[in-house]
Amino acid sequence: MENLPRWLDYTILENTIRDILWFVGILGLGVLIRRGLSFTITRMIYRFIKSESGNIPLADFVRLTRRPFEVLITLVVLFLAFRHLTIPTHWAWKPADKFGWLMVIERLFFSVLGATIGWLGIRVIKFIALIFKQKAASTPSPIDDQLVPFFKDIIIIIWTLTSFFTILHKVYEVNVWALITSLGIGGLVIALAARETLENLIASVAIMLERPFVVGDSIVLDKISGDIEQIGFRSSRIRSEDGSLITVPNRLLTTQALENITQRSYRRAKYYVRLSFDTSPETLSQIIESIRSYLESHTLTNSKPPTVRLENLGESSLDILVIYHVHTSLWRIFIETKEEINFKIIEIVHQYGATFAYPTRNLFIRESESVKI
Numbered sequence: 001m002e003n004l005p006r007w008l009d010y011t012i013l014e015n016t017i018r019d020i021l022w023f024v025g026i027l028g029l030g031v032l033i034r035r036g037l038s039f040t041i042t043r044m045i046y047r048f049i050k051s052e053s054g055n056i057p058l059a060d061f062v063r064l065t066r067r068p069f070e071v072l073i074t075l076v077v078l079f080l081a082f083r084h085l086t087i088p089t090h091w092a093w094k095p096a097d098k099f100g101w102l103m104v105i106e107r108l109f110f111s112v113l114g115a116t117i118g119w120l121g122i123r124v125i126k127f128i129a130l131i132f133k134q135k136a137a138s139t140p141s142p143i144d145d146q147l148v149p150f151f152k153d154i155i156i157i158i159w160t161l162t163s164f165f166t167i168l169h170k171v172y173e174v175n176v177w178a179l180i181t182s183l184g185i186g187g188l189v190i191a192l193a194a195r196e197t198l199e200n201l202i203a204s205v206a207i208m209l210e211r212p213f214v215v216g217d218s219i220v221l222d223k224i225s226g227d228i229e230q231i232g233f234r235s236s237r238i239r240s241e242d243g244s245l246i247t248v249p250n251r252l253l254t255t256q257a258l259e260n261i262t263q264r265s266y267r268r269a270k271y272y273v274r275l276s277f278d279t280s281p282e283t284l285s286q287i288i289e290s291i292r293s294y295l296e297s298h299t300l301t302n303s304k305p306p307t308v309r310l311e312n313l314g315e316s317s318l319d320i321l322v323i324y325h326v327h328t329s330l331w332r333i334f335i336e337t338k339e340e341i342n343f344k345i346i347e348i349v350h351q352y353g354a355t356f357a358y359p360t361r362n363l364f365i366r367e368s369e370s371v372k373i
Contacts, residue, residue, distance in 0.1 A: 014088045022084040030077030038069035054134050056127075064127050068120035075113050110171045118163030125155055145215040146231040150208060153233035196251070200234045203250035207231060212253075217262040218331075224248065266304065266325040267334040273345060274317035276357040283352045284310065288320060290348045295324045300337050303327045317357030 010017050039062065046053070046061045053061070087093050087102070094100035129152035136144040168174040208231075213219055217228050219238070226240035236253060238246045273291070275284065288308050295306035304325045312319035322345070326337045349356065 015085050019084045023081045026081040034070050034073050037073055038066050041069055053131055056130055061127055064123040068123055071116045107171050111167055114167040121159050122156055149230055199251040200249050203254040206254050213260050217260055220259040262329050264329040266327055268325050269338050270323045273320040273322055274357045276355045279354045283354055287352055291345055294344055300327050316359050
């Protein structure tokens with residue numbers, strides 16, 4: 001034991017054993033407590049925001065912020081550990097304020113530290129967006145459902161740029177204002193290179209202001225049809241009828257003809273009921289009147305007067321034109337109503353003893369005497 005202090009004062013590369021043990025001990029302790037400490041910090045922060053988080057569980061907050069906190073704790077542990085070591089003088093490293101290995105290592109360390117803080121901020125913004133998304137889902141208006149992801153993307157971009165310029169100013173001592181001013185010289189080149197991105201950005205703002213559709217609406221765009229799931233900063237996501245997720249740039253949604261099916265008040269049905277030619281005029285008139293009366297009494301088709309008329313005398317049928325409007329914007333209700341009416345028309349036709357026509361042709365063969373030679 002008497003030789004222990006002397007052994008601890010023994011130097012290796014101008015560092016005592018005591019300092020090296022401190023270095024190893026801090027690193028080992030940091031590795032052991034890093035995961036548990038990050039979880040404890042996230043739980044403490046969650047307690048302060050629990051009243052505002054609604055039904056969002058602690059697991060979601062831990063999932064978003066645990067990794068950034070682990071990296072942040074690791075960087076702090078490295079900083080505390082290396083404070084117990086000194087650089088050997090015979091290495092002839094220049095001070096940190098002059099270009100050399102020490103300057104590179106220090107600036108790299110603080111760059112990673114700043115990037116980690118920026119990463120943590122992005123994760124916190126995403127969690128706050130989850131809170132607002134949950135609150136927006138509880139309101140009847142769909143507008144706030146599309147504003148939450150839109151503003152989330154904008155805030156993340158602003159935070160990322162702020163973190164980047166802060167690192168440039170604090171770590172690399174760059175005059176940020178002069179840099180931003182100089183970017184104006186090449187702004188035209190950047191704008192041309194990012195033309196499509198800028199077009200999508202302007203289109204997203206136009207969608208937010210004009211609101212040609214909102215989240216949940218059914219639209220038809222060229223050959224694409226489906227429900228709007230998300231309106232983003234650059235593109236929008238559409239869930240097609242077969243379940244596929246389609247990503248469409250916002251500029252296409254504002255430059256092409258778009259049909260918003262959800263904002264329809266009615267869906268129109270038009271077809272022919274073709275009866276056979278042996279149907280008497282009296283029976284035909286009764287069938288037409290019965291179909292018209294049924295459509296006028298139906299709760300989903302009585303908002304607009306239906307059209308039921310004998311329009312054509314076809315080649316093999318009497319063609320009754322049937323036009324009505326179903327008071328709904330939903331395809332499922334429209335097709336169910338149409339099916340119900342079709343069954344009723346079949347019932348009416350059979351009720352009056354008429355039959356449906358099918359394409360027929362009569363072929364007449366004339367016999368002639370054989371010509372004698």
